[in-house]
Amino acid sequence: xxxxxxxxxxxxxxxxxxxxxxxxxxxxxxxxxxxxxxxxxxxxxxxxxxxxxxxxxxxxxxxxxxxxxxxxxxxxxxxxxxxxxxxxxxxxxxxxxxxxxxxxxxxxxxxxxxxxxxxxxxxxxxxxxxxxxxxxxxxxxxxxxxxxxxxxxxxxxxxxxxxxxxxxxxxxxxxxxxxxxxxxxxxxxxxxxxxxxxxxxxxxxxxxxxxxxxxxxxxxxxxxxxxxxxxxxxxxxxxxxxxxxxxxxxxxxxxxxxxxxxxxxxxxxxxxxxxxxxxxxxxxxxxxxxxxxxxxxxxxxxxxxxxxxxxxxxxxxxxxxxxxxxxxxxxxxxxxxxxxxxxxxxxxxxxxxxxxxxxx
Amino acid sequence: xxxxxxxxxxxxxxxxxxxxxxxxxxxxxxxxxxxxxxxxxxxxxxxxxxxxxxxxxxxxxxxxxxxxxxxxxxxxxxxxxxxxxxxxxxxxxxxxxxxxxxxxxxxxxxxxxxxxxxxxxxxxxxxxxxxxxxxxxxxxxxxxxxxxxxxxxxxxxxxxxxxxxxxxxxxxxxxxxxxxxxxxxxxxxxxxxxxxxxxxxxxxxxxxxxxxxxxxxxxxxxxxxxxxxxxxxxxxxxxxxxxxxxxxxxxxxxxxxxxxxxxxxxxxxxxxxxxxxxxxxxxxxxxxxxxxxxxxxxxxxxxxxxxxxxxxxxxxxxxxxxxxxxxxxxxxxxxxxxxxxxxxxxxxxxxxxxxxxxxx
Numbered sequence: 231x232x233x234x235x236x237x238x239x240x241x242x243x244x245x246x247x248x249x250x251x252x253x254x255x256x257x258x259x260x261x262x263x264x265x266x267x268x269x270x271x272x273x274x275x276x277x278x279x280x281x282x283x284x285x286x287x288x289x290x291x292x293x294x295x296x297x298x299x300x301x302x303x304x305x306x307x308x309x310x311x312x313x314x315x316x317x318x319x320x321x322x323x324x325x326x327x328x329x330x331x332x333x334x335x336x337x338x339x340x341x342x343x344x345x346x347x348x349x350x351x352x353x354x355x356x357x358x359x360x361x362x363x364x365x366x367x368x369x370x371x372x373x374x375x376x377x378x379x380x381x382x383x384x385x386x387x388x389x390x391x392x393x394x395x396x397x398x399x400x401x402x403x404x405x406x407x408x409x410x411x412x413x414x415x416x417x418x419x420x421x422x423x424x425x426x427x428x429x430x431x432x433x434x435x436x437x438x439x440x441x442x443x444x445x446x447x448x449x450x451x452x453x454x455x456x457x458x459x460x461x462x463x464x465x466x467x468x469x470x471x472x473x474x475x476x477x478x479x480x481x482x483x484x485x486x487x488x489x490x491x492x493x494x495x496x497x498x499x500x501x502x503x504x505x506x507x508x509x510x511x512x513x514x515x516x517x518x519x520x521x522x523x524x525x526x527x528x529x530x531x532x533x534x535x536x537x538x539x540x541x542x543x544x545x546x547x548x549x550x551x552x553x554x555x556x557x558x559x560x561x562x563x564x565x566x567x568x569x570x571x572x573x574x575x576x577x578x579x580x581x582x583x584x585x586x587x588x589x590x
Numbered sequence: 591x592x593x594x595x596x597x598x599x600x601x602x603x604x605x606x607x608x609x610x611x612x613x614x615x616x617x618x619x620x621x622x623x624x625x626x627x628x629x630x631x632x633x634x635x636x637x638x639x640x641x642x643x644x645x646x647x648x649x650x651x652x653x654x655x656x657x658x659x660x661x662x663x664x665x666x667x668x669x670x671x672x673x674x675x676x677x678x679x680x681x682x683x684x685x686x687x688x689x690x691x692x693x694x695x696x697x698x699x700x701x702x703x704x705x706x707x708x709x710x711x712x713x714x715x716x717x718x719x720x721x722x723x724x725x726x727x728x729x730x731x732x733x734x735x736x737x738x739x740x741x742x743x744x745x746x747x748x749x750x751x752x753x754x755x756x757x758x759x760x761x762x763x764x765x766x767x768x769x770x771x772x773x774x775x776x777x778x779x780x781x782x783x784x785x786x787x788x789x790x791x792x793x794x795x796x797x798x799x800x801x802x803x804x805x806x807x808x809x810x811x812x813x814x815x816x817x818x819x820x821x822x823x824x825x826x827x828x829x830x831x832x833x834x835x836x837x838x839x840x841x842x843x844x845x846x847x848x849x850x851x852x853x854x855x856x857x858x859x860x861x862x863x864x865x866x867x868x869x870x871x872x873x874x875x876x877x878x879x880x881x882x883x884x885x886x887x888x889x890x891x892x893x894x895x896x897x898x899x900x901x902x903x904x905x906x907x908x909x910x911x912x913x914x915x916x917x918x919x920x921x922x923x924x925x926x927x928x929x930x931x932x933x934x935x936x937x938x939x940x941x942x943x944x945x946x947x948x949x950x
Binding site for chain 1: 597598611614615618619620621622623624636637638639640872875876884889890892893895897898910913914917918920921922923924925926927928929930939944
């Protein structure tokens with residue numbers, strides 16, 4: 231049994247973006263000190279933490295010193311290098327662990343893992359060469375989506391193939407990296423489920439959110455999603471199987487496609503707090519950030535039941551210029567990330583607009 | 591018109607205790623960087639802020655540099671030395687201002703000011719000598735309460751006089767400091783009202799809280815208080831008069847006594863966020879800390895309407911050892927301050943237990 235952290239203990243966070251900032255805020259409310267590890271000294275999370283360590287993730291000496299200086303380590307992004315995670319785990323409890331990172335970092339490993347643990351996905355094939363791609367297209371049919379196995383996020387490293395003539399161009403986007411071809415899913419809705427598992431194996435699950443993406447970026451979430459209770463149940467079974475198979479500790483996000491007839495396919499998992507769970511910050515007594523910190527600290531999980539419905543709107547790029555208008559809207563809770571520079575496609579903040587659960 | 595701060599601006603906070611820590615967290619959610627000024631390098635607020643300045647409040651050079659380095663300055667305690675406040679105000683907008691500090695730091699000035707601005711108080715007399723005290727007791731009757739004019743808080747520097755024979759001992763407690771004798775108020779309930787005024791003069795007011803003190807320390811608040819709407823109205827008139835007379839910018843707290851027949855007497859004001867407003871953190875979309883930061887930033891105020899009722903329980907001294915039990919209670923939101931040492935009478939944290947407004 232891993233230790234339970236006392237209040238005022240130190241929690242290390244690998245990664246200093248907005249997710250790290252919101253984790254640090256939640257941890258501070260529970261009395262913890264956070265130490266943020268990020269290559270950028272001026273990162274958003276470092277500016278609301280007790281301490282910042284500025285070093286490259288590949289600087290394993292720095293990672294070791296960082297992990298030695300704290301009582302537990304977590305991360306805010308799934309592309310933590312394997313060696314970094316291993317060194318951190320050698321010096322402090324790393325939650326979630328190395329196994330979850332390994333699965334989530336490679337789409338082929340991830341989808342194979344999901345299928346073996348009760349979470350059905352779209353059909354897929356590994357693709358390295360043009361010949362592989364031709365064969366995979368023959369098997370999966372058209373349209374299909376070619377994706378790099380590693381380091382893809384927010385729609386990057388992806389190419390849709392609608393016609394065989396587009397195959398070569400799609401392969402070029404992969405830039406020689408190992409890839410995966412996925413059957414195109416004609417989904418009715420994009421859903422996601424946020425769940426947590428504690429160090430002693432207890433699981434708590436939030437209601438499904440319905441999400442809308444554009445240009446590969448999450449634009450908005452509505453939660454709880456308007457769905458049949460049996461869909462919530464099916465998603466809970468899928469995510470619980472994955473949490474237990476990974477012996478997971480912390481918050482996980484699973485993105486799902488709901489097909490027209492109601493069946494669910496798992497798309498991907500993120501071994502961390504997730505943008506589609508931001509609605510919980512203002513609609514639940516215990517939000518995903520607190521839930522994650524509780525798990526990382528070896529504390530019992532909280533009740534994930536929402537007291538409000540929420541419409542979460544991402545402020546991307548120049549959307550953030552509307553901050554003053556959002557302040558005027560009743561029941562809108564504004565979250566800004568403190569980023570110095572507004573860039574197209576950059577997540578700058580979000581808003582949770584609350585409404586009564588009974589209105590839904 | 592004072593400037594409106596852009597997101598990612600820097601806000602300076604004089605004082606690094608739990609109120610500063612909660613202000614820093616609220617500011618971080620709105621995208622600000624906080625700089626905390628405190629003599630203690632390891633203060634609670636500094637550990638969730640962008641930067642900490644460690645210096646004595648009397649180090650006016652350090653105060654000047656601190657104020658120059660930020661876009662606005664606020665404070666978390668009312669005993670900021672006058673010279674410190676003046677230096678800060680010379681280099682950055684100080685919100686609330688020097689005037690509010692001057693009024694709140696001296697009970698005689700405060701009560702005189704309150705009475706002149708529509709907030710009736712208990713009868714009082716200035717007391718310096720034994721003769722003053724004899725005369726004042728003759729005027730106000732028994733029992734009465736003798737208090738130091740300055741630097742009293744949480745019941746310190748006070749002595750109740752129930753019999754003339756106790757007068758000398760009470761005066762000794764004052765230790766030669768200027769004092770004030772107040773008529774004893776046989777109140778039915780202790781109430782408080784949290785209100786805010788923006789840089790452009792708009793006022794927003796939270797519902798009254800009912801408070802219970804013991805040994806001079808706040809133990810719990812219930813909000814909204816179960817009171818007649820006309821009592822809320824009377825309190826709003828009182829606090830609005832005070833806010834406007836002070837040309838106040840920020841959150842203020844006014845403690846009130848409700849007499850048996852429903853009339854209100856003002857007890858004191860605190861020119862800052864206040865322990866009796868902590869219930870707003872989890873029961874309102876916009877809590878007192880966000881409201882204060884909005885005002886300090888020159889931003890519009892938010893809607894103070896609660897979406898829940900709350901029972902706020904202070905965790906004082908060893909109360910904090912029950913933290914794990916509070917985690918298990920549904921609708922209880924735990925706040926710990928990250929203080930390293932538990933001491934008798936020290937505020938270590940609080941809990942907000944939420945319930946439906948309609949249950950009240």
